[in-house]
Amino acid sequence: xxxxxxxxxxxxxxxxxxALAARLASRLAELQRDTPTPQVALTGGRIATxxxxxxxxxxxxxxxDWSRVALxxxxxxxxxxxxxxxxxxxxxTALSPLPLNLEQVHPMPAAxxxxxxxxxxxxxxxxxxxxRFDICLLGMGPDGHVASLFPEHPSSHAEGxxxxxxxxxxxxxxxxxxxxxxxxxxxEVWFCVTGADKAAAARLALSGAGPIQVPAAGxxxxxxxxxxxxxxxxxxxxxxxx
Ligand SMILES: O=C1O[C@H](COP(=O)(O)O)[C@@H](O)[C@H](O)[C@H]1O
Numbered sequence: 001x002x003x004x005x006x007x008x009x010x011x012x013x014x015x016x017x018x019a020l021a022a023r024l025a026s027r028l029a030e031l032q033r034d035t036p037t038p039q040v041a042l043t044g045g046r047i048a049t050x051x052x053x054x055x056x057x058x059x060x061x062x063x064x065d066w067s068r069v070a071l072x073x074x075x076x077x078x079x080x081x082x083x084x085x086x087x088x089x090x091x092x093t094a095l096s097p098l099p100l101n102l103e104q105v106h107p108m109p110a111a112x113x114x115x116x117x118x119x120x121x122x123x124x125x126x127x128x129x130x131x132r133f134d135i136c137l138l139g140m141g142p143d144g145h146v147a148s149l150f151p152e153h154p155s156s157h158a159e160g161x162x163x164x165x166x167x168x169x170x171x172x173x174x175x176x177x178x179x180x181x182x183x184x185x186x187x188e189v190w191f192c193v194t195g196a197d198k199a200a201a202a203r204l205a206l207s208g209a210g211p212i213q214v215p216a217a218g219x220x221x222x223x224x225x226x227x228x229x230x231x232x233x234x235x236x237x238x239x240x241x242x
Pocket of ligand 1 (some may be wrong): 046048087141170
């Protein structure tokens, strides 16, 4: 059963990225002792991408068998596959030095792949099937959004597991997102949150706000919910949480 969120405080955004990369490598190696292919949902965002770059550089020398890691995405911008805005493109470029098994890499469909937005979300739902993530990584926007679930927006209270998102408050307007239903089936959820512009949202997410107003507040892993956070983003947290 999940305990409350665990706050892991770091000095700077770079420290969070380094810590995320190191934690991911060590947890994956640990999981691989008992699990043939750990299932990981990746996030987009600047800090996560830095962590992927670190893993791309150092990951080969870790104990992880990268051919036995399945990669999924928590959300995606519905743009062309070669668009630099794609979360998957950014992550896979960074991770390209690793010997991943491409059959275990599951990017969300891109615009121009032959599917409309709704069909693309349905196709990803079917591909996901009954997979539950061992680790789900999440960023958080300054407005408290997670994946592409935005506050007070239809995405924050949509039904289903994988949803099409239109009129996203953050560009690009069309996206695909997992819902909290799927995210919260993950054994472990790891937030990576940095910067002073996230401080107010972090405080709200960790002090009982509603998930429609602050989607990050509705996230809870089955076993663990970690917040890898820098001092700037943690500046408004109640002292008892740190
Ligand atoms: O649009 C998105 O933004 C969030 C947060 O990004 P960050 O750069 O502020 O960390 C990210 O979690 C999400 O995957 C992405 O699509």
